[in-house]
Amino acid sequence: MNLVVLVTGANSGIGLALCERLLSQGTRGLQLCLACRNMRRAEAARSVLLTSHPTAQVALLHLDTSSISSVVRAAQEVRLRYDRLDYLYLNAGIMPNPQFDVTAFFKGLFSSKIIPMLATGVGILTQKDGVTSDGLQEVFATNLFGHFLLIRELEPLLCHAGQTSQLIWTSSSNAHRSAFNLEDIQHQRGSQPYSSSKYASDLLSLALNTHYNKQGLYSSVTCPGFVMTSLTYNILPSFPAFVWTLLMPVFWLIRLVTNTFTLTPQNGSEALFWLFKQKPESLDPYAKYHSLTSGLGNNYTQPRKMDIDLETSESLYETLLQLESEVRKNFHGTSESERASQRGGRGISRGMDHLRVNTERFQ
Numbered sequence: 001m002n003l004v005v006l007v008t009g010a011n012s013g014i015g016l017a018l019c020e021r022l023l024s025q026g027t028r029g030l031q032l033c034l035a036c037r038n039m040r041r042a043e044a045a046r047s048v049l050l051t052s053h054p055t056a057q058v059a060l061l062h063l064d065t066s067s068i069s070s071v072v073r074a075a076q077e078v079r080l081r082y083d084r085l086d087y088l089y090l091n092a093g094i095m096p097n098p099q100f101d102v103t104a105f106f107k108g109l110f111s112s113k114i115i116p117m118l119a120t121g122v123g124i125l126t127q128k129d130g131v132t133s134d135g136l137q138e139v140f141a142t143n144l145f146g147h148f149l150l151i152r153e154l155e156p157l158l159c160h161a162g163q164t165s166q167l168i169w170t171s172s173s174n175a176h177r178s179a180f181n182l183e184d185i186q187h188q189r190g191s192q193p194y195s196s197s198k199y200a201s202d203l204l205s206l207a208l209n210t211h212y213n214k215q216g217l218y219s220s221v222t223c224p225g226f227v228m229t230s231l232t233y234n235i236l237p238s239f240p241a242f243v244w245t246l247l248m249p250v251f252w253l254i255r256l257v258t259n260t261f262t263l264t265p266q267n268g269s270e271a272l273f274w275l276f277k278q279k280p281e282s283l284d285p286y287a288k289y290h291s292l293t294s295g296l297g298n299n300y301t302q303p304r305k306m307d308i309d310l311e312t313s314e315s316l317y318e319t320l321l322q323l324e325s326e327v328r329k330n331f332h333g334t335s336e337s338e339r340a341s342q343r344g345g346r347g348i349s350r351g352m353d354h355l356r357v358n359t360e361r362f363q
């Protein structure tokens, strides 16, 4: 069987580590597609993978999940290239302009909340979000909506009679109900867009199971734990690389009390890889599958119930469908010359200006 696996944000961190593991386990005929926004980094990632697996089939796809036109074009390309899609890893993610609350961190260290704080980062992190050229909030567009649109565009490959396909989200322990608001799904008015987008992905995964299981499509949510990647280095940018290295023994000690300090991308990809080997019908739609690493450095996957409910997940799904239909109307309403100039990388904001206006009421 020629399994087709597509991973978004595959050129670094957890996504790249997952690709390495998928190739290492030696599934014959595996076709891996790295979907990345930066083709230079994507080429570099492919070279790394091919160095250790010279005969592997590794394709590249240009995909910027924050851009509607890029998602639509990438999906078109996937439909041309493949006649099936067995696994879609929705992994690309950003946490822009993170602000680390040092006072809250030190207060937390000397309180009873120390373990949950270290495991989730809740209460010590905020972000400053931006707006995409399509007029959407950047974190929402990148982490959630671009992926939602991709799934919808790839429906013909994902929903095939007689075979199952899996959607696997890289969510986070930072996902928190209190950061999410159904009236403001893009988190325009708050300071925790990252947490909101990850909580939204937990809700969306449940809704996707409700609507697509009958068609053989299953969705699951993972949490990689706390992993040292460019995303986390960016949280304390004033720390030079050697300070992080000096902190490693501290982190290993912390791992003795919270197994969520997975630290390496390889450890963090544990649950994503574990799900690859599971029968999707056996998975719990209310569970988040956590990558965990014990004090002795052993990796394992553990399901934990998510704080989500069917009613909220359905409401989010309906709102996303409305936004999708608005976005499609505007995208197809764009003239061919405007779309051509978007393809050339120029005039995106001009071509999508009317969309910005129309999406305002969804923000």
Ligand SMILES: NC(=O)C1=CN([C@@H]2O[C@H](COP(=O)(O)OP(=O)(O)OC[C@H]3O[C@@H](n4cnc5c(N)ncnc54)[C@H](OP(=O)(O)O)[C@@H]3O)[C@@H](O)[C@H]2O)C=CC1
Residues within 6 Å of the ligand: 008, 009, 010, 011, 012, 013, 014, 015, 035, 036, 037, 038, 041, 063, 064, 065, 066, 067, 091, 092, 093, 094, 142, 170, 171, 172, 173, 223, 224, 225, 226, 227, 228, 229, 230, 231, 232
């Ligand atoms: N590190 C951690 O502790 C945790 C991470 N996560 C999640 O894991 C996922 C992977 O992050 P991680 O490996 O840590 O960090 P990295 O920054 O190493 O990886 C993020 C990947 O997403 C890509 N990406 C970002 N924006 C876009 C976009 N608009 N279109 C396409 N690709 C994009 C990046 O590409 P580029 O190289 O071009 O920037 C990169 O390949 C994210 O969803 C993150 O939220 C969850 C919990 C904990």
Ligand SMILES: CC(C)=CCC[C@@H](C)[C@H]1CC[C@H]2C3=C(CC[C@]12C)[C@@]1(C)CCC(=O)C[C@@H]1CC3
Residues within 6 Å of the ligand: 117, 118, 119, 120, 121, 122, 124, 125, 171, 172, 173, 174, 225, 226, 232, 235, 236, 247, 250
């Ligand atoms: C000693 C010292 C300087 C510790 C630093 C601790 C914090 C920087 C980390 C403690 C828990 C971490 C964490 C994340 C970021 C870094 C911490 C706050 C995430 C929020 C990163 C993104 C996620 O999706 C979840 C992570 C949870 C834990």
